[in-house]
Amino acid sequence: MENLRGKYAIVGVGQSPLGKVPDMGPLDLLAVASKNAIEDAGLSKSDIDGLITRGPDDINVHHQRLGQLLGIDVRYSTSTDNGGASQVLNIAMACMAIEAGMCDTVLCGFGRDSWSRTHRDATSKMRVSTQHESLQRQEFGPEFGLYGAPANYAMAARRHMQLYGTTKEQLGSIAIAFREHAIRNPYAFIRDPLTMEDYLTARTIVEPLNFYDCSIFADAAGAVVVTSLERARDLKQEPAHILGFGFGNNLRGWYHGDHMVNTGAKQAGETAYHMAGVEPKDIDTAQIYDCFTHMVLLQLEDYGFCAKGEGGQFAASGALKLDGILPTNTSGGQLSEAHAEGMLQVVEGVHQVRHDYGSDRQVKDAELVLVTGHGGATVCQSALILGRHL
Amino acid sequence: MSTYAKPIPIPSATTEFFWDGCKQHQLLLQQCTSCSAFRFPPSPICPECLSTGSKIEEVSGQGTVHTFGVYHRLYHPGFKEEIPYVVGIIELDEGPRLLSNVIDSDPKDVYCGMPVHVVFEEITEDSTLYKFAPAPSS
Numbered sequence: 001m002e003n004l005r006g007k008y009a010i011v012g013v014g015q016s017p018l019g020k021v022p023d024m025g026p027l028d029l030l031a032v033a034s035k036n037a038i039e040d041a042g043l044s045k046s047d048i049d050g051l052i053t054r055g056p057d058d059i060n061v062h063h064q065r066l067g068q069l070l071g072i073d074v075r076y077s078t079s080t081d082n083g084g085a086s087q088v089l090n091i092a093m094a095c096m097a098i099e100a101g102m103c104d105t106v107l108c109g110f111g112r113d114s115w116s117r118t119h120r121d122a123t124s125k126m127r128v129s130t131q132h133e134s135l136q137r138q139e140f141g142p143e144f145g146l147y148g149a150p151a152n153y154a155m156a157a158r159r160h161m162q163l164y165g166t167t168k169e170q171l172g173s174i175a176i177a178f179r180e181h182a183i184r185n186p187y188a189f190i191r192d193p194l195t196m197e198d199y200l201t202a203r204t205i206v207e208p209l210n211f212y213d214c215s216i217f218a219d220a221a222g223a224v225v226v227t228s229l230e231r232a233r234d235l236k237q238e239p240a241h242i243l244g245f246g247f248g249n250n251l252r253g254w255y256h257g258d259h260m261v262n263t264g265a266k267q268a269g270e271t272a273y274h275m276a277g278v279e280p281k282d283i284d285t286a287q288i289y290d291c292f293t294h295m296v297l298l299q300l301e302d303y304g305f306c307a308k309g310e311g312g313q314f315a316a317s318g319a320l321k322l323d324g325i326l327p328t329n330t331s332g333g334q335l336s337e338a339h340a341e342g343m344l345q346v347v348e349g350v351h352q353v354r355h356d357y358g359s360d361r362q363v364k365d366a367e368l369v370l371v372t373g374h375g376g377a378t379v380c381q382s383a384l385i386l387g388r389h390l
Numbered sequence: 391m392s393t394y395a396k397p398i399p400i401p402s403a404t405t406e407f408f409w410d411g412c413k414q415h416q417l418l419l420q421q422c423t424s425c426s427a428f429r430f431p432p433s434p435i436c437p438e439c440l441s442t443g444s445k446i447e448e449v450s451g452q453g454t455v456h457t458f459g460v461y462h463r464l465y466h467p468g469f470k471e472e473i474p475y476v477v478g479i480i481e482l483d484e485g486p487r488l489l490s491n492v493i494d495s496d497p498k499d500v501y502c503g504m505p506v507h508v509v510f511e512e513i514t515e516d517s518t519l520y521k522f523a524p525a526p527s528s
Contacts, residue, residue, distance in 0.1 A: 139409075140431055143519055144491045146477050147465030154459030155479060162502040163459070207460035207474070207497070241481035252437070255487050257480050258456070 001245075001275045001287040006233050006390045008095040009232040009239035012041025012225035018338040021219035022116045026060040028219035030111030031069040031298040033343075035222040037107065042236030043301040048225070050097055050106030054086035054341060055079030061111050061221075066331045075104040083375025084289055084341040085247070086110070087222075088382035091346065094226040097192040104227060110343040111221025115189075116219045149291065150214055154206040156260035160210065163261065163309065166297065168208065170312030172199035174293040175212040175335055177320040182332025184322070184361050190336045195276040206359050213293040215334035222343035224350065230390075243278070243368070245387035246271025252376040264381035265302035265372065272383040273304075278368060282302035283350050285363040285383075286326055287345035289374040290333040298373055300326075302326035303383070327363045344371040346384070396468035398517050412518040415453045415510045420444040430486035431484055443519045444476040451508030452525065460497045471518060476500055480522050494523040 012347070014036025016029040030053070038045055048256050051074050055062045062079040076097050078085045087110055094106035136142075144173045175194060182188035194212065202211040232239035248264025248271075250256070273279060280303060288303075290296045297311035305326055307312040322329040331337045331348040338344060349369040355362060367389065373382035401409045408431075411418030419428045424441035428449065435442055458478030462468055478493040478500070492500050493509070505525035512518045 013426045086488045139401060139405060140489060141398040142455075143464070143513075144477055144489060144521075145396070145466065145472065145475055147463060148463070150463075151459045151461070151477055155477075157459040158459065159502060161459040203458075204462040204474075206477075207462060255456075255489065266430060 001271070002277070004095055004099060005243055005275055006241045006387070007229055008098060008226055008242045008243065010091070010224045010346070010350050010386065011232045011235045011237055011239055012037045012038055012039070012043065013350045014038070015145060015187070015344060015347055016111060016219075016221040018071065018187050019218050021114050024113070024220070026238065027065055027069060028052050028112045029113065030061045030066055030109050030300070033111060033221040033223040034066065034107055034109055037109070037225050039308045040237060041225045043105065046103050048072055048102035049075045051077040052093055052106060052108045053079045054110040055081060055088065056164055061109070066109070067182035073376065074103065076106070080146070081251070081376070082373075082380040082382065084231065084291065085373035085380035085382040087374045087385045088245065088371060088373035089226065089247065089343040089347055091226055091384060092247075092382070095242060095245075098226070098228060098357050104231065105287070105365055106226045107223060108226060108228055109221065110341050112340060113219045114217040114339060125247035128130060135139045146275045148206070150206040150209050151293050152254055152260075154161030154209045155294040156298070157208050157256070159260055160294065160297070164312070166312040169196065170198060170316045171293040171297065172196055173316040174290070174296050174320065175199055176292065177315070177318075177324075177389055178329045178333040181322060181330050181338035185337055187329050188332040188337040190216055195283060205223045209292060209294070210333070214290045216338045217335065220340040221346045222340050223304045224245070235250065238354045238388070240353045241387040241390055242277030242384070243272070243387045244272040244383075246383045247276065248381045249307040249376070250379040259379065261298070263298055263302050264310065264375070264379065265299050265383070266389055268302040268372070268381040268383040272370075272385050274389070276385040278385065283326065283368050284366045285330060285349075285369050286328045287330070287349045287369060287371045288328055289342050289372045290329055290335050290344065290358050291339070291374065293335065299374070303370060303372065322361070322363065327364060330348065330361060333345045341342060341375065342371075346371050349384070349386050355388070394513050396466065396513070399519070400513070404434065408432050409517070411448070412510055412520050415518070416448045417508050417520060418446050418485065419449050421447045428482075428484045428486050430488055449482060449484045451482075453480045453506055453522070455479070455492060455500060455502055455504040455506055455522075456481045456487055457499055457502050458492060463509060478522070480506060488520070491521045493521050
């Protein structure tokens, strides 16, 4: 893999309007984000000869439907199914496809309409799954009232609290740090100030997780364009060099062994760091998949920013703030900006290494960013390291 | 008796023996005839050694709470009267972990490592669920 280090780059990024966008479905949102990414790169749609989206359990943004909307025929396209780990995986797959000579310039993206889908009518909030009923579990779950994403993370948080003494206040410091970042981001969906008192008195969802531990329902899409560094040099933007990527999928399940405490992120990170030739201490900013506060805490540990069991103290030290030692989720993340299954965090990572922002949002001298993905029934992890320079 | 309003498990050909056991108030698991590992969920192959040989054994129903969450948000109208209810992972003494409810205990009193034992709840004529209650203190 080291031979691919820096050979490819993200050359364009785009996003849709975020938050409440009731007049657009997920595919519409993704089409707009895609157009913005192509324009950001200074390319035209005829330059795109590869297309990778996340699917197929969320068929709304299947590659075939997106290609139709964008009016493009391509040489290589597919939709992957690693849940929220798909977006980073897709960028790695784009590099591999170009390396294999399958295509030259690949668009990767994802969009969803979580706000609209859950606010259509009085009962729609209960229907939280994007999966068709026929794909949903018929036994060993629903009969016991296992619904929604929070329960599996609540169980993991409980275990971590038991083993390491992690506290609610420590989880709260994660939600608050990201909210402070969202307040600086004019496009973020939720920008209300959040205090520790607000956090600690919020309604419980699945104990020990409360409302602010959970990422937000939002209509949102993001897209990026990947091509060779050789090609990138002639394009409009500074390239975000793809220095490393890695994956770890604990397919034996979240409930197996110690998987809900030691995740596949450890392997994903080790692979990505090795490919990039860097260490955790070299990372200037992290964009960590934050479906829930606790998942950030676990990944801070598994990606090597602190020891196992110390994620709570690390977060509560202020490390994740814009002026902290590891500014994290600088757009507000999925807890406050919008949840597009990690796609917007790739977009934010690119902005940070391109130094696109003013001092109110820019991580000073950001050279290296770690972007992570997580999902697929909680067991899939993906990691991407982008660099300002080779 | 009012109509049962919660989801009723739909067994597959692979899991039918397990649910039939519940109806007889027995917790039945497959045990590998090659490496002796118990497994759950039911499967045609052993996840430890890939052997296809297995026998069905009744297990003790004793275990401990590995971890758990307490539901305060309603996701399905059938659970309205249950809130707050406990969904947990129970580690059986024989090894496998099962997702289930911890019942007959105030959610505040449940803890990781809590000893529990299986209880059966007949929800319809054709379906019985396995749940876990605090083990009698020794």
